Amino acid sequence: MDQTSSAVAGFGLHVRQARVAFGGAVLFDDLSFDLEPGSFTCLLGPSGIGKSTLLRLIAGLAPEDARGQIRAGDGGPLAGRVAWMAQTDLLCPWLDVAGNVALGARLRGTAYAPAHVTALLEAVGLGDKMRAMPNTLSGGQRQRAALARTLMEDRPLVLMDEPFGALDAITRWRLQELALQLLKGRTVLLVTHDPREALRMGDAVRVLAGRPATLGAPLHPRGLSPNELLAAEHRLLDELAATAA
Amino acid sequence: MRPLLLFSAFCLVWEALVRASGVPAFILPGPLRVVAALANNASFLAENALVTLVEIVLGMLVGVSLGCLAALALSASRGARAWLLPLVVASQAIPIFAIAPLLVLWLGFGLASKVAAAALVIFFPVASVFYDGLARTERGWLDLAQVMNAKPAAILWRIRLPAALPALASGLRMAAAVAPIGAIIGEWVGAAAGLGFVMLQANAQMQTDLMFAALLVLATFAVLFYRLVDRLALRLAPWQPPTQSTV
Numbered sequence: 034m035d036q037t038s039s040a041v042a043g044f045g046l047h048v049r050q051a052r053v054a055f056g057g058a059v060l061f062d063d064l065s066f067d068l069e070p071g072s073f074t075c076l077l078g079p080s081g082i083g084k085s086t087l088l089r090l091i092a093g094l095a096p097e098d099a100r101g102q103i104r105a106g107d108g109g110p111l112a113g114r115v116a117w118m119a120q121t122d123l124l125c126p127w128l129d130v131a132g133n134v135a136l137g138a139r140l141r142g143t144a145y146a147p148a149h150v151t152a153l154l155e156a157v158g159l160g161d162k163m164r165a166m167p168n169t170l171s172g173g174q175r176q177r178a179a180l181a182r183t184l185m186e187d188r189p190l191v192l193m194d195e196p197f198g199a200l201d202a203i204t205r206w207r208l209q210e211l212a213l214q215l216l217k218g219r220t221v222l223l224v225t226h227d228p229r230e231a232l233r234m235g236d237a238v239r240v241l242a243g244r245p246a247t248l249g250a251p252l253h254p255r256g257l258s259p260n261e262l263l264a265a266e267h268r269l270l271d272e273l274a275a276t277a278a
Numbered sequence: 279m280r281p282l283l284l285f286s287a288f289c290l291v292w293e294a295l296v297r298a299s300g301v302p303a304f305i306l307p308g309p310l311r312v313v314a315a316l317a318n319n320a321s322f323l324a325e326n327a328l329v330t331l332v333e334i335v336l337g338m339l340v341g342v343s344l345g346c347l348a349a350l351a352l353s354a355s356r357g358a359r360a361w362l363l364p365l366v367v368a369s370q371a372i373p374i375f376a377i378a379p380l381l382v383l384w385l386g387f388g389l390a391s392k393v394a395a396a397a398l399v400i401f402f403p404v405a406s407v408f409y410d411g412l413a414r415t416e417r418g419w420l421d422l423a424q425v426m427n428a429k430p431a432a433i434l435w436r437i438r439l440p441a442a443l444p445a446l447a448s449g450l451r452m453a454a455a456v457a458p459i460g461a462i463i464g465e466w467v468g469a470a471a472g473l474g475f476v477m478l479q480a481n482a483q484m485q486t487d488l489m490f491a492a493l494l495v496l497a498t499f500a501v502l503f504y505r506l507v508d509r510l511a512l513r514l515a516p517w518q519p520p521t522q523s524t525v
Contacts, residue, residue: 116427123418126517127440140428168517
């Protein structure tokens with residue numbers, strides 16, 4: 034079997050009656066939705082609407098007064114089965130690239146196969162940067178290393194918070210392709226503010242808008258013709274522009 | 279190069295002023311006289327400089343170790359914070375001049391009291407700056423560690439500690455700057471050897487040129503020691519160089 038893929042299959046996710054408020058401002062209330070097992074879902078929305086907060090809620094990083102039920106579709110626990118990739122790469126500057134990729138295992142004190150780290154870094158195109166320190170890498174390389182670290186966790190549910198937002202167009206394009214390929218079979222929820230990214234990557238695209246925020250009906254871009262995709266991108270941009278105004 | 283030029287110019291003006299004003303050498307000796315005193319007492323000064331150097335280095339080792347331990351204890355448990363924090367603050371609030379005589383009384387005229395005095399002035403900057411660094415870990419790293427199911431001990435050891443190394447490096451620089459002060463104060467209060475002792479003796483015997491020579495040796499030592507620690511501190515956290523160098 035290929036060292037980079039794994040047998041871990043994504044489970045479905047059910048979010049019910051989620052509520053998060055900061056001070057008096059209610060970000061969302063009574064928010065419910067499902068993620069299909071093994072599907073790639075993109076969450077669009079204007080900045081500040083609560084996309085990242087929703088992701089953090091699922092990751093178990095929500096503020097204390099957050100409420101809501103979050104269950105795995107297979108009835109198992111969520112803890113230990115979620116990987117999280119943040120907006121910034123969060124590479125530890127004191128560890129080399131290989132050390133960063135193996136961070137989870139180091140933190141848990143569990144054994145890991147260095148060959149797996151090597152294989153993942155080769156898969157993301159950093160095979161020659163194993164021993165490089167993060168501050169010597171470009172933005173794209175750093176994000177590749179963060180992707181390898183996320184994959185190293187080998188979790189069925191992967192939460193990604195605008196991981197490619199700060200990259201140039203070409204680097205972003207390549208990393209999107211790479212992420213799609215390497216995350217196949219897992220359940221992924223990716224937050225983005227870029228409709229094109231959402232349409233390219235998602236099996237389902239959903240828009241979070243309003244205050245308190247609500248989720249729009251899912252859009253399924255797979256199988257759409259280029260013209261239909263372009264039209265969908267226009268609609269999404271219009272929708273986002275309207276809610277941001 | 280610039281500090282050397284500045285120093286040379288300073289010495290020239292100093293020598294010129296001393297010669298022009300005819301001020302007696304026991305009040306203010308010229309730099310040439312100081313250099314002569316340095317040469318005439320070279321081995322005597324070297325012996326005593328070695329004593330002070332040992333005090334500074336040992337004081338640094340003890341002070342930095344205790345400071346790091348205190349910072350780790352403070353950040354590891356809330357109970358330790360409640361008990362230790364007032365002690366840490368008190369260690370800074372009580373002037374070293376007030377404690378030094380007691381240290382000599384308890385620990386004797388020898389090395390121990392000077393090491394204790396140096397360690398005492400070093401302890402606070404290291405403990406407070408390192409603790410601050412440990413308490414201000416970037417939120418994202420802690421979140422990531424939590425999602426990765428890390429235990430608190432692993433988070434402290436593998437995330438918060440390395441993330442605080444740049445802060446510890448600043449603490450070490452501050453400690454290196456104050457370490458000679460601690461040792462010299464310890465010597466002034468009661469000693470049988472060391473550069474501080476030489477200064478005191480020379481001053482009492484109106485050998486002002488010798489006093490200046492000892493001061494020159496001490497200043498040179500202090501600067502070299504600071505630069506050495508600065509280098510070491512840089513290696514501790516090479517990813518975050520200090521924003522400015524003072525020496």
